[in-house]
Amino acid sequence: MPSYAAVLRPPHARRTFGAALIGRLSYGTVSLSLVLAVKDASGSFALAGTAMALFGATSVCLSPVRAAFVDRYGPRRALVPMAGCYALLLLVLAAATRHPGTPPPLIAALAAAAGAGTPPLGPTMRTLWRRLVPGRELLECAYSLDGVAEELLYVAGPLLVGALTACASPSAGVAVSALLVLAGTVALVTSPVAAGPHRESAGSPPGDLRPAGSPPGPTGPAGVRSRWPRQPVVVAAGVGLALGGLDLLVVADAARHGRPAAVAWVLAALSAGSVVGGLVNGAVSWHAPARLRLALLAAGLGLSLAGAGLAPNLPVLGAATALAGLFVAPALTTSYLIADESAAPDARTRAGAWVNTAVNAGSTGGTAAVGVLVGRVPLALCFALVAAPALLSGASALPVLGRVSRRPRRRRRAGAGSGART
Structure with missing residues (x-):
């Protein structure tokens, strides 16, 4: 039987997973922080909604493109520039919303640019689980643990923003989101399992995760997945x-x-x-x-x-x-x-x-x-x-x-x- 203790037992598993969670906590804090900061600086719910919509649209639509860079160049070469640009743009947004007077078009442009650079820490971590745990059953257990942890991050994120807003300006939440993603990404890519693009190896679990005898998955031309x-x-x-x-x-x-x-x-x-x-x-x-x-x-x-x-x-x-x-x-x-x-x-x-x-x-x-x-x-x-x-x-x-x-x-x-x- 699979167990969560067995998932976290392999070398570097706890370190890698913990680093990914630190970075992904940023995604639980940034949405509410951005809305509150833009509303506080502009007094406009419309601008806050527009900025959040632009941030979300570029983040969602370009997600497969950013993930393709991770597949091609590996987490270390792809994630560090993304996280650096993303964190820098969030810090600029935090500075721009700290005081009133920033032109609304500039806030909207910064939000869209920040969303475009969101590093795909979740998909990357799920790919790294394949390197960390042996066998289909443990991999499925790892994915379940990953999904539950992500669910809890999206519950904890707004609570953290609420605590920050009680003792600082709303723009502090945007800045903290930047620091979280930068710290988590650096810790993740320095893990030994994050070296290089993904390659199948003798120690990797088989590519096909289906139980024996189950119907084949979809394939492309000539049987290519x-x-x-x-x-x-x-x-x-x-x-x-x-x-x-x-x-x-x-x-x-x-x-x-x-x-x-x-x-x-x-x-x-x-x-x-x-x-x-x-x-x-x-x-x-x-x-x-x-x-x-x-x-x-x-x-x-x-x-x-x-x-x-x-x-x-x-x-x-x-x-x-x-x-x-x-x-x-x-x-x-x-x-x-x-x-x-x-x-x-x-x-x-x-x-x-x-x-x-x-x-x-x-x-x-x-x-x-x-x-x-x-x-x-x-x-x-x-x-x-x-x-x-x-x-x-x-x-x-x-x-x-x-x-x-x-x-x-x-x-x-x-x-x-x-x-x-x-």
């Missing part, structure tokens, strides 16, 4: 659409019940469910093919969100969102695993970045779509529409399920173990 992982990207986009829409729907439902402050604990229930689901997912040695599991997880998320729209009160809504959260981290973890499996050895960071891009772009699209629907369509129907992309991506389970059911059964040899594995 695809550099664009279709199923995980589509499912990740569906998950992002669902989550982006859910945030706004929870706000609307809390306002309908006259308890706007309840939004925080309802969304906290979603995060708590995601953490529990991620930990369980990594602690279990799965027998079902990853592609089938991914489709079923997406379908489970969709059904849970559709049911949440029928909640008669906020406590039931909180329980429903916690149930939906159980599927979130496992779905994203499995998406990253399949992307890694289907990518060529020199394109694994890029494949993970495509999944990241799909989640973030889907989240933005879901928020925008629900913003148009709320007030015009009943909330229960809004929940059902938000759940639809996840449910539709779950339909991809049917062909995989058919292949599994038609697989010939083998007789067990006498004396073979009979313990079932889920």
Whole structure:
């Protein structure tokens, strides 16, 4: 059975993972810090929203391009210039928003430029896990641990910003975000496992992470693995659409019940469910093919969100969102695993970045779509529409399920173990 202790036991594993988490904490602090700093300096929510939108757009859209540099040149040669430019631009933004008077076009341009240089620490760390842990089961456990830790960073980040804002100007949060990403990146690239571009070696786990006998993954011409992982990207986009829409729907439902402050604990229930689901997912040695599991997880998320729209009160809504959260981290973890499996050895960071891009772009699209629907369509129907992309991506389970059911059964040899594995 895989275990989280075994994941952190190999040489340099704790050091590398800890460094990546320090750098990735910046992504949990920078969004709120940037919005607060621009609003404080300009007095305009419109400018704050525009700056954040430009930052997010360039960060998301260029993520696969930046990851391609990591695949080609390795973390040390690619991440250090990115992190240096990104941190410098954030520090300039912090200085520009420290006092009123900075021209709005300059703030918008700096935000867009900073987003364009965001170093892909998450996809890089997921690629480095392959070098750190042996075997498919430990790699899946490592990805689950990585996903849960990332979820917690996005909870801890706003809390850190709140503490900073209480004792300093909002621009201090932008500066701290710059220092975090620079310190984490330098610590990450100085780890011995970050040397050079990724190459398969005799000690590396096999490229194909599927259980024996499972259907083959997508390949390109002449059997070459695809550099664009279709199923995980589509499912990740569906998950992002669902989550982006859910945030706004929870706000609307809390306002309908006259308890706007309840939004925080309802969304906290979603995060708590995601953490529990991620930990369980990594602690279990799965027998079902990853592609089938991914489709079923997406379908489970969709059904849970559709049911949440029928909640008669906020406590039931909180329980429903916690149930939906159980599927979130496992779905994203499995998406990253399949992307890694289907990518060529020199394109694994890029494949993970495509999944990241799909989640973030889907989240933005879901928020925008629900913003148009709320007030015009009943909330229960809004929940059902938000759940639809996840449910539709779950339909991809049917062909995989058919292949599994038609697989010939083998007789067990006498004396073979009979313990079932889920």
